[in-house]
Amino acid sequence: MSINHLIFQNLKKNLKNYYLYVFALIFTVSLYFAFVTLQYDPAMDEAKGSIKGAAAMGTASILLVAIVSIFLLYANNIFIKRRSKEIGLFQLIGMTKGRIFRILTFENLILYFSSLFIGIFIGFSVSKLIMMILFKITGVETAATLRFSTEALVKTVVVFSVIYIFIMLMNYLFIKRQSILSLFRVLSSTEEKVKKVSLFEMIYGILGIFMILLGYYISSKLFGGDFTTMVELFSAMVFILASVIIGTYLFYKGSVRFIFYVIRKKKDGYLNINDVLSLSSIMFRMKSNALLLTIITTVSALAIGLLSLSYISHFSAEKLAKNNVVADFSMTNKQDAENFKEALAGNEIKYNEKMIEVIQVHADLEEITEINIEDLNADPKNMTIPVISDKAAEGIDLSAEETLFTGYNDTIQKFMPLKSSGRIELKGKNEVIPQNYLGLRKEYIVSFRFTSGGFPVGIVDETIFERLKKDMNPEIQKESTLFIGINLQDETKMEEANDLFQNMNFTGTNDSVLEMSNHQKRNMGLIMFIVGFLGLTFLVTSGCILYFKQMGESEEEKPNYTILRKLGFTQGDLLRGIQAKQIFNFGIPLVIGLAHSYFAVQSGWFLFGTELWTPMIIVMLLYTALYSIFGILSVLYYKKVIKEAL
Amino acid sequence: MNILEAAKIHKSYGNKFNKQEVLKGLDVTIKKGEFVSIMGASGSGKTTLLNVLSSIDKVSYGTITIEGKEMTAMKEKQLAEFRKNHLGFIFQEYNLLDTLTVKENILLPLSITKISKSEADDKFNTLAEELGIYDIKDKYPNEISGGQKQRTSAARAFIHEPSIIFADEPTGALDSKSASDLLNKLSDLNQKRNATILMVTHDPVAASYCNRVIFIKDGQIYTQLTKGEESRQNFFHAIMKTQGVLSGVQNEH
Numbered sequence: 059m060s061i062n063h064l065i066f067q068n069l070k071k072n073l074k075n076y077y078l079y080v081f082a083l084i085f086t087v088s089l090y091f092a093f094v095t096l097q098y099d100p101a102m103d104e105a106k107g108s109i110k111g112a113a114a115m116g117t118a119s120i121l122l123v124a125i126v127s128i129f130l131l132y133a134n135n136i137f138i139k140r141r142s143k144e145i146g147l148f149q150l151i152g153m154t155k156g157r158i159f160r161i162l163t164f165e166n167l168i169l170y171f172s173s174l175f176i177g178i179f180i181g182f183s184v185s186k187l188i189m190m191i192l193f194k195i196t197g198v199e200t201a202a203t204l205r206f207s208t209e210a211l212v213k214t215v216v217v218f219s220v221i222y223i224f225i226m227l228m229n230y231l232f233i234k235r236q237s238i239l240s241l242f243r244v245l246s247s248t249e250e251k252v253k254k255v256s257l258f259e260m261i262y263g264i265l266g267i268f269m270i271l272l273g274y275y276i277s278s279k280l281f282g283g284d285f286t287t288m289v290e291l292f293s294a295m296v297f298i299l300a301s302v303i304i305g306t307y308l309f310y311k312g313s314v315r316f317i318f319y320v321i322r323k324k325k326d327g328y329l330n331i332n333d334v335l336s337l338s339s340i341m342f343r344m345k346s347n348a349l350l351l352t353i354i355t356t357v358s359a360l361a362i363g364l365l366s367l368s369y370i371s372h373f374s375a376e377k378l379a380k381n382n383v384v385a386d387f388s389m390t391n392k393q394d395a396e397n398f399k400e401a402l403a404g405n406e407i408k409y410n411e412k413m414i415e416v417i418q419v420h421a422d423l424e425e426i427t428e429i430n431i432e433d434l435n436a437d438p439k440n441m442t443i444p445v446i447s448d449k450a451a452e453g454i455d456l457s458a459e460e461t462l463f464t465g466y467n468d469t470i471q472k473f474m475p476l477k478s479s480g481r482i483e484l485k486g487k488n489e490v491i492p493q494n495y496l497g498l499r500k501e502y503i504v505s506f507r508f509t510s511g512g513f514p515v516g517i518v519d520e521t522i523f524e525r526l527k528k529d530m531n532p533e534i535q536k537e538s539t540l541f542i543g544i545n546l547q548d549e550t551k552m553e554e555a556n557d558l559f560q561n562m563n564f565t566g567t568n569d570s571v572l573e574m575s576n577h578q579k580r581n582m583g584l585i586m587f588i589v590g591f592l593g594l595t596f597l598v599t600s601g602c603i604l605y606f607k608q609m610g611e612s613e614e615e616k617p618n619y620t621i622l623r624k625l626g627f628t629q630g631d632l633l634r635g636i637q638a639k640q641i642f643n644f645g646i647p648l649v650i651g652l653a654h655s656y657f658a659v660q661s662g663w664f665l666f667g668t669e670l671w672t673p674m675i676i677v678m679l680l681y682t683a684l685y686s687i688f689g690i691l692s693v694l695y696y697k698k699v700i701k702e703a704l
Numbered sequence: 705m706n707i708l709e710a711a712k713i714h715k716s717y718g719n720k721f722n723k724q725e726v727l728k729g730l731d732v733t734i735k736k737g738e739f740v741s742i743m744g745a746s747g748s749g750k751t752t753l754l755n756v757l758s759s760i761d762k763v764s765y766g767t768i769t770i771e772g773k774e775m776t777a778m779k780e781k782q783l784a785e786f787r788k789n790h791l792g793f794i795f796q797e798y799n800l801l802d803t804l805t806v807k808e809n810i811l812l813p814l815s816i817t818k819i820s821k822s823e824a825d826d827k828f829n830t831l832a833e834e835l836g837i838y839d840i841k842d843k844y845p846n847e848i849s850g851g852q853k854q855r856t857s858a859a860r861a862f863i864h865e866p867s868i869i870f871a872d873e874p875t876g877a878l879d880s881k882s883a884s885d886l887l888n889k890l891s892d893l894n895q896k897r898n899a900t901i902l903m904v905t906h907d908p909v910a911a912s913y914c915n916r917v918i919f920i921k922d923g924q925i926y927t928q929l930t931k932g933e934e935s936r937q938n939f940f941h942a943i944m945k946t947q948g949v950l951s952g953v954q955n956e957h
Contacts, residue, residue, distance in 0.1 A: 327807035327841070328824055330815040338803040621799040624760055625813060625860075626788030628781055704760070 061157075065165050068144075072169070078691065079133055080173050082602040086126045087177025087218060089595050092185040093119055094210040099189065101200050111584050118588040122595055127221045129599035134225045136606045138232050149238045159233050163226055170225075174218050181214075182206060195372065196583030197576050255319045263316030266308030273302035274653075277661040302654060306355050310348035314646065315341050331627055335635030340642050343611060350607075354600045355647045359654035361593035362681050366659045366674040367666045368586035372579055374667030379575035381465075381502050381668070385412065385543025386552065387559055388505035391566025395542040398568075401558045408547040409555075414450040416508045416541050418442050418534045419484050419526055421516065426480035426495050442534050444508045445484065445516040447523035451503055456519045461493040463514035465502040476514075484518070486529030491522060504541040507567055538566060597681065601688035604644060608692040612699040619703035629700050636696045644689035652678055707868050707900045708734040708757065713766030715749075715756055715923075726752045728923040729766070734868065737898040739891060741911040743947065744920040751872060753920065754904045758791055758870040759783045771867045788816055792861030792869035796876040798853040800845040806856050807832075807841040813864040831859050834896075835889050851882030855889065862893060871903040875910050887913040908947060912940035919950055926950055 073080065097115045148158050182204075189202040277298050285291045318341040325333065344351065386409075389395040395411075402409055424438040448456045456462060461482060482495045503515055518526070546555055556572045619632055656674070663670050715727035726749045734740055744750040755761035757768060759775050768775045770790060778786060792813075793799075800809050807828065814824045832838040835855045840848050845856070854874060861869045871890075875883035891913045893899055903914065911917045913936065919926040929946060931939045 322808075326821070326825070327805065327811050327828070328815065328821050329804065329808050329811070331812075334801065334804060334808075334812065334815075338801070338808070342803055617799075618801050618803075621801060623784070624787070624793055624795075624799070626784050626786070626791065627816075628784040630781075631784075631816075 061161065065161055065168075068161075068165055069168060072165070076137065078602055078605055079137065080169065082133070082598060083130070083170070083173040084177040084180065085598055086129065086595060087174050087214065088179075088181030088184065089591070090119075090122055090126060090217070091178045091181030091210055091214045092188050093122060093591060094213050095181065095185040095205070095207045096189055096192065098207045098209045099205060101189070101203065101205075114584065114588055118592060121592055123217055125592065125595050125599060127224070129603065130221055131224060131228060132603060133606060134228060136603075136610065138229055140610060142236065145233065145236070146238050155233050159230055162229055162233075166222070166225065166229075170218075170222055174215070178211065178214060192583070192587050195579070195587060197579045255315055259312045260316050262308045262312030264313070266305050266311065266313040269301045269305030270309060270650075271305075273298045273305060274657045276301070277657045280661040281664075303352065303356055306650060306654070307348055307352040309650070310344055310351045312345075314344045331622070331631050332635045332638045334622075335632065336639035336642055339611075339615065339639060344643075344646075347607065350603070351647050354604070355651045355654065357596055358600065358647070358651040358681070358685075359658065361589070361596055362651060362655035362677060363658040364589045365586065365593050365681075366655060366677045367663060368582050368589055369673040369677055370659075370663055370667040370669060371582040372586050372667075373673040374669045375578035375582065376571075376575045377668045379571045379578060382506040383569045383571045383574055384502045384505045384541075385545050385571075386555070387544040387568065387570050388507070389542040389544065389564075389566065389568040390505075390507055390536075390538035390540060391564065391568065392540060392542070394562070394564040394566050394568055395544070397564075398544065398559060398562055401562065402544075402555060405554065405558060407551045407555050407558075410545045410547060412543040412545070414446055414504055414541045414543070415523075415527070415539055416444050416446050416504050416515075416536075417523075417527055417530050417539050418508075418536060419445050419486060419516075419530065420534065421485065422483035423476070426477045426482060427475070440485075441513075442510065443513050443516050444504065444510075444536075445518055445523065445526060446503065447520045448517050449520050451517050454517055456496075456517065458519045458521050459492075459494050460496055460519065462496045462499060462517045464499040464517055465504075465509065466498050466500070466514040484516070484522070484526060486526050487531045489525065489529045491525065493518065493522070505543070505569060507538075507569070508536055508541060593681075594684075597684055601685055604647075605688045605692050605695075608640070608643065609695055612692075612696045616699055616703055619700050623700075623704040629697075632700045633693070633697055636700070637693055640689050640693050640696075644685065644692070648682060648685055652682070705736045706733055707736045707738075708732065708768070708770050708902070710757060710768045711766060713753075713756060713768065714764045715752055715761070716764050726923050727756065727763075730920070730923070730925055732757070732918065732925075734900060734902060736900055737894070738916060739894040739901045739903070739914045740916045740918060741903040741905050741914040742918045742920060743904075743906060743908075743911055743943070744926075745950070746906070748920050749923045750904045750906075750920055754870055754872055754902070757902065758793065759787055788813065789864070790867045792864070792866035794854070794857050794861045794869065794871040794874045796873035798845070798850075798857045798877075800853055800856060800860075802845045805842050805844055806837060806848065806852075809845070809856055810859045810863055813860060817864060827863060828859075831862055834893065835859050849882070850878050851885055854878060854882070854886050858886065858890065858893075862897070862899065865897070865899075868900045868902060871901060873905055874903065875905065875907060880909075883907075883910065908940060908943045911943050912936050917943055917946075919946055921950055 097119060145158055145162075148161075149155070186202050186204040192198075193200060193202055276294060279285075280291070280294055280298070285294045318337050322329070322333070322337060322341075329338070387398065389398065399409070399411070419442070420440050421443045422439045423441050423443075427438045448454050448462075451464065454462060461484070463476070466476070476498060477495075478497045480495050482493050484491045484493055498514060503517075509515060546552060552572055556570050559568075559570050560573065622632060623629070655678075659670070659674055663674075667673075710730065710732040712729045712731065713727055714725070714729055716723050716725040718724045730753065732753075742750045742753060752761065756763050759768075759778075763776055766776065770786075773786070775783065775786065801812075804812070810832070811824055811828060814827070819827075828841075829838065832841060835858060837852055837855050837859060840852055845853055848856070854877075858871075858874070861871075874890075875886060878886065887910055890901060890903075894901055901914075903910070905911055912931075915931050917929045919928070927946060927950075929939070929942055934942075
């Protein structure tokens with residue numbers, strides 16, 4: 059048998075065993091190539107929007123390379139260990155290490171670079187689709203064209219060749235370090251011996267759970283008003299991160315084992331086949347993978363969290379714009395409004411108009427603020443709030459002593475919670491008018507140009523409003539005291555009206571809901587796209603790594619399956635046990651990752667948008683579904699191993 | 705009463721053109737409560753015979769009946785079910801699951817029966833006492849000696865009171881002290897519980913603990929020896945003699 063024949067045989071055998079590795083390689087190459095193609099595509103300029111967008115794409119491509127190279131190196135590490143027996147055998151029959159290395163290099167060369175080119179081809183074919191997705195979520199209307207980018211090709215080939223060189227370097231070091239004997243032993247030495255659960259582990263275990271819960275608890279308090287200065291807030295965030303990550307590590311190191319130990323203790327030796335295959339096996343194995351699992355969990359939590367947040371933002375863009383702009387078009391300048399109305403009339407677009415006078419006054423809110431907000435650089439005794447007359451607010455009629463607040467948002471509510479009633483004072487330049495505060499309402503009546511970024515608007519009786527207006531302090535007024543809201547009667551004309559609006563020459567600050575929502579979508583869409591892209595790559599690579607680990611584990615446990623089948627357990631019995639095991643194996647990191655991201659999102663989502671559940675659940679379900687594929691694949695692999703066991 | 709009846713069993717490996725016939729029409733009958741061993745030189749087909757009788761392997765033709773049920777006609781799934789309920793196994797390599805404690809290993813066959821936990825506990829306690837492994841019940845297999853492992857393995861075979869127990873070279877990996885310990889325990893259990901045991905061995909000492917020894921050569925039964933009322937010592941000598949004739953070499957061990 060010649061060397062070439064040997065290489066060819068190995069290749070054939072490996073392709074069957076490592077089809078998922080090849081798949082992952084092709085997949086990552088195509089993702090990378092598609093991404094880089096996008097980066098260099100001229101049609102992307104609009105979606106990128108700005109220098110910032112381009113920089114984000116650039117950073118993302120570097121992160122992509124990092125994820126991919128760590129994955130490939132790690133996977134290669136697993137495979138070279140699995141093949142150590144074969145390498146030992148080659149050495150035993152007198153092959154030099156150099157020769158073995160050359161065989162491996164050549165074998166990998168074929169496998170790797172054929173995957174690379176298949177990957178590039180696939181990446182090229184899907185790049186148009188990916189671009190269309192990007193344009194869709196950023197709301198850019200440009201035709202996506204299929205375009206082969208030479209820069210992308212060069213970049214991809216260079217990046218992956220460098221990774222290949224690193225892989226070969228790793229293989230070289232591996233072969234160099236090993237003697238024939240240690241090559242034969244390598245697999246058994248990596249798994250630790252079965253031992254009783256020690257007291258230390260119990261402490262670890264309890265500590266791990268405690269730290270995670272503590273992190274969660276603090277995260278739920280993060281924006282609840284307990285941390286008011288920037289320094290406190292920042293330290294709390296660092297603490298949460300540290301506590302949760304260390305907790306996760308200890309959880310894998312001890313807690314899983316500890317919990318399973320307690321369950322087993324309860325069963326008092328009376329384990330059924332499912333327990334045997336799941337509990338007892340995981341109990342001993344999860345510990346040795348603690349670091350890997352912690353990294354996978356943390357990064358998936360990060361990916362899910364960021365994806366949720368950006369989706370929340372994207373999802374809430376319209377509502378947020380509506381809250382900010384209030385009317386379809388909000389204007390602050392009378393002349394601009396006249397011009398725009400003329401233009402609308404000229405195009406036969408019907409509209410309703412609403413004018414509201416808005417003045418800014420100082421207000422003493424000390425009595426109704428729940429916490430000390432001095433740290434927020436605001437004096438509760440002298441807050442600047444916008445005030446309107448109750449005539450302008452539909453369905454509200456107040457007496458001269460009453461003030462109602464309206465249009466608050468969650469962010470402000472978190473930082474500056476207001477009581478539901480109390481005494482306040484409204485201050486003109488000279489006059490101070492005490493008022494009865496009646497509470498908060500949700501509706502937005504004037505645009506965000508008047509509310510200093512989300513402060514509630516005070517509604518007072520017409521008489522009081524007139525008094526305040528006469529006595530107003532010109533220093534704190536906004537550029538205009540008039541809010542002009544224009545609502546279209548026919549929403550379908552929105553785009554047409556928006557085009558007109560964009561082409562007007564305005565002197566004041568005017569906003570369009572559609573424009574604002576699109577702008578938000580464009581910004582968040584790009585971020586969402588990038589995070590999604592990275593998240594997907596990470597998902598696939600980490601799923602593959604867990605799968606490879608399971609492949610190894612199944613082969614190590616094969617003798618156990620032989621025993622169990624000899625004892626009379628059917629393949630079906632064993633497979634059910636394996637399913638339970640895989641639910642734990644894949645489920646535990648997934649559930650913890652989801653829980654982490656849930657608490658992360660929960661603590662700060664209101665800074666990003668108005669809708670929490672729908673976007674977050676969609677992201678989580680999607681992630682779970684994709685992730686489960688790897689669990690199912692691993693069960694199929696186990697099935698094969700069990701079948702061969704007897 | 706016959707527990708096991710095997711008639712004209714043949715077993716061959718390979719294909720039409722290159723056939724290796726391992727078993728050539730053996731007839732074996734084992735009565736309830738018997739402790740029988742099968743002896744023969746390496747390659748005589750004794751392990752194949754055991755595998756076939758215990759349903760781990762399939763016969764080429766012939767019939768095997770255990771407790772009136774014809775196993776040769778059963779499907780894979782039924783066979784597994786049958787093994788689970790009616791057969792017990794002791795292997796040379798112990799075949800314990802090293803992620804389970806001694807107690808968990810032993811109780812494994814009971815987990816599929818509908819036996820209550822307290823009943824299972826009772827069974828375990830008496831059996832573990834009898835085999836002298838009660839004290840190590842919470843240890844893992846890698847923390848105990850080979851003899852203890854094999855006794856654990858034996859306990860696992862006895863716990864669900866199977867119709868017949870198959871032992872494949874149970875003393876093969878043990879030192880002589882542990883081996884005689886184990887054999888004493890096996891013959892105790894055989895007498896006390898009226899358990900039926902079929903053991904494959906090439907060790908005449910081990911075989912001398914049995915009631916009957918079946919010698920096979922080249923896939924056929926060569927002869928049988930019955931202990932009857934003889935002492936173990938005499939029986940041992942008889943076995944040695946037969947083995948000598950069988951292999952043509954005196955005192956192989």
